[in-house]
Amino acid sequence: MDDLNAMTPLSEGDVTPQPYLRSPCLSPRGHRIAFSYAGDIWVVPRKGGEARLLTSHPEYDDCPRFSPDGRSLAFTSYRTGNGDLYVLSLANGTLRRLTYHDGENLLEAWSPDGQWLYFNSGQEMIGSEIYKVSLAGGTPIRVLGDPYEAYYHVALSPDGRRMAFNNNGDRWWRRGPNPNAPSDIWVADEPSRPRNFRKVTDYAGRNLWPLWDAAGEGLYFVSDRGGRRTCGTNPYAPGRRPAK
Numbered sequence: 001m002d003d004l005n006a007m008t009p010l011s012e013g014d015v016t017p018q019p020y021l022r023s024p025c026l027s028p029r030g031h032r033i034a035f036s037y038a039g040d041i042w043v044v045p046r047k048g049g050e051a052r053l054l055t056s057h058p059e060y061d062d063c064p065r066f067s068p069d070g071r072s073l074a075f076t077s078y079r080t081g082n083g084d085l086y087v088l089s090l091a092n093g094t095l096r097r098l099t100y101h102d103g104e105n106l107l108e109a110w111s112p113d114g115q116w117l118y119f120n121s122g123q124e125m126i127g128s129e130i131y132k133v134s135l136a137g138g139t140p141i142r143v144l145g146d147p148y149e150a151y152y153h154v155a156l157s158p159d160g161r162r163m164a165f166n167n168n169g170d171r172w173w174r175r176g177p178n179p180n181a182p183s184d185i186w187v188a189d190e191p192s193r194p195r196n197f198r199k200v201t202d203y204a205g206r207n208l209w210p211l212w213d214a215a216g217e218g219l220y221f222v223s224d225r226g227g228r229r230t231c232g233t234n235p236y237a238p239g240r241r242p243a244k
Contacts, residue, residue, distance in 0.1 A: 027066045034064040034073055041075055041088075054088060063107040068114040074098075076107045076119070085119055085133065098133050099140060105131075108154040118143070120152045128152055130165065144192055153209050156190065157216040163190045164200075164210035164219055185210045185221055 022036045026046070034043045037051075039060040044051040055061045059079040066073055073088045080097070083104040087096045099105045101123055108118045108130070116132045119140075123129065129145030130152075144151045144165070153166040169183030182204040189196045201207040203225045211220040 023063050025064050028070045036062045112160040118154050155210050157212050163188050183207050
């Protein structure tokens, strides 16, 4: 107690505010970064500089994703209530709404050809399913989904023929193994067929945010298997057993 009483309380001037920047996304050419801050979407040069505001709305905008040609930016916005997908033209500022559902639709990725947007939602089942919607609009198509299952963090291979994704597991967990609910990474064909599902991680903890390498033969992902969240790689190729 003596040590506690001797401690000097912090004053307002002792605390330096830090901006809470979320959901960063690198442009296709790698020269710009889009991110969410204070519920709006911003973009900044990768080398640093002044950030430019892209969206401004009282409701929350999140999950920005550049289109493969870098001309558009898709994101999830809660301006309609529970979260829908929008696409913003970076050339003229035109904004289009793509989804119209009262459930939450969280943007995941573009298809490599820029014609589809993938998102997760609980539209048809209890859980989190993966859907895709055409850039031109229309009814979303369910790609992956099972009752009480959770599919999320989808990444399309460079040729668009395979998907890497997380299935089940805790998205948030303390450091170290979680044998009761590990976050595993799987790969499936797109369009998916149950016989082609392949699990590519075996660590009973966090294995999150898969990202394909440029050749489509390996995956980068984040794991806490070393005691803290770090980036690792996992070689993958059709017909080859993934490394453990």
